[in-house]
Amino acid sequence: MNHDKKIQQAPEPYWRESVEIPTFPKVQEDLTADIVIVGGGITGITAAYQLTKQGKNVILIEANQLLNGTTGHTTAKITAQHGLIYDELIQHFGNEKAKLYYKANDEAITFIKDTINSLGIECDYSEEDAYVYSTTEKYEKKIEKEYEAYQQLKINGELVEHLPINLEIKNAVVMKKQAQFHPLQYLTKLVEEITKNGGKIYGNTIATDIQEGDQPQVKTRDGNTITCNTVLICSHFPFFDGMGLYFTKMYAERSYVLGAKAREDYPGGMYLSAEDPTRSIRYTNTSEGKLILFGGDNHKTGQGKDTLEHYKALETFGEEVLGIDEVKYKWSAQDLITVDKVPYIGQHSSKKKNIYVATGYKKWGMTSSTVAATLLTDLIIKKSSPYEEVFQPSRFVADPSLKHFIRENADVARHLVKGKLEIPMKKPDDLKVGEGDVVNVNGRRGGGYRDEDGKLHLVDTTCTHLGCECEWNHGDRTWDCPCHGSRYTINGEVIEGPAEKPLKKLD
Helix, strand or coil: CCHHHHHCCCCECHHHHCCCCCCCCCCCCCEECCEEEECCCHHHHHHHHHHHHCCCCEEEECCCCCCCCHHHHCCCEECCCCCCCHHHHHHHHCHHHHHHHHHHHHHHHHHHHHHHHHHCCCCCCEEEEEEEEECCHHHHHHHHHHHHHHHHHCCCEEEECCCCCCCCCCEEEEEEEEEECCHHHHHHHHHHHHHHCCCEEECCCCEEEEECCCCCEEEECCCCEEECCEEEECCCCCCCCCCCCHHHHEEEEEEEEEEEEECCCCCCCEEEECCCCCEEEEEEEECCEEEEEEEEEEEECCCCCCCHHHHHHHHHHHHHHCCEEEEEEEEEEEEEEECCCCCEEEEEECCEEEEEEEECCCCCHHHHHHHHHHHHHHHHHCCCCCCHHHHCCCCCCHHHHHHHHHHHHHHHHHHHHHHHHCCCCCCHHHCCCCCEEEEEECCEEEEEEECCCCCEEEECCECCCCCCECEEECCCCEEECCCCCCEECCCCCEEECCCCCCCCECC
């Protein structure tokens, strides 16, 4: 199989190509609103939709254009089955909070379904059973424990020894009546409703800071100010830290997706491996028939092997399971994972009563973002939520939070030192067309990429967040920081935070 020939195209998700996404102007003057929402992904859009329905004066701002980030690069599974999570939640949080976590996500599924029905949204929505399967004895036992947790929490599930799809397994746990959809077809309709309800949306508006107070002010990079009563930080990584220290409580992982035409018929269902490297399968309907989405092969951002190898691994997996006629799309996504695997949703900190945050969805953004939007809406409108305590950002669970906190920050320190000690041997002139790498620029570490026209792009690889050294991402042609997951274009512009400033350009 010629992997390179099939998957060399630039990363582009099927979702974005198959829908027309509306564009909005940038903020060019000082503004006021009841609520400012920063971040135009599924969390921000869903929150704006709910709050404008309640009659609130809402301004939503996005640093680029809507739905260009993680939401546009998802696999779009709408499920409360977040891997092997419920046994772990019971062990660390107790039965009651584990039950609330499930209930919040189950209600999110109902919210999405009801919204689709009430607004008549055509978004390829279908109910599907979701499976987590094992292929080793170690994970066979973990699957059994997870099924016991399902029974304890009264989750509609089943323990099975075979899958409808051609995969040899030890066992699998099934969560019944989950769902999948086309996320951007769903969200573009919500955007339309927001504007109908009087909400204002702005694109290409980068929020850089918040001036706290009874009426907080969101500052933009262009020097404008938006004054409000409440701020919702729904950017993928919180753009405003304010001593919340979120970069110490989360780490970033990248995962990959191939959209392919398969030789064998797909039986339906959504599948996820319990073991690493992860393997995920679902389908979506297109005008040319079923497009199969093979996902997974996750790793920490900026770390591990050549990223193109992850796409190749997924193609090999797809060939073994269903046979691949053609790879139509490839893309990757970045996910933030909290130290205890539960998202941070709620007040930014105990001292910031009118600033809220939603982040750290692991890999389950469709339900988690809907949970977040509903929870934050309830906190604003009703002043309380039954799920507030489960997701509150200020929580700290001694086990596993402390253990993972120490491990992740030790990993950051290791990569910080490693990058500073590296002396690259390759020179900029050594780079071929289409090649990027760490290079020696006049005796210092730099990053180089030679584009298809032969033009050389040189940047200082020192991340502008906390000074770690970025690594070249071959698969996506970006510079990725191995410490906190910041990502940059070939010219050094910020793609993903926590970094706010671009990499320095080198001559």
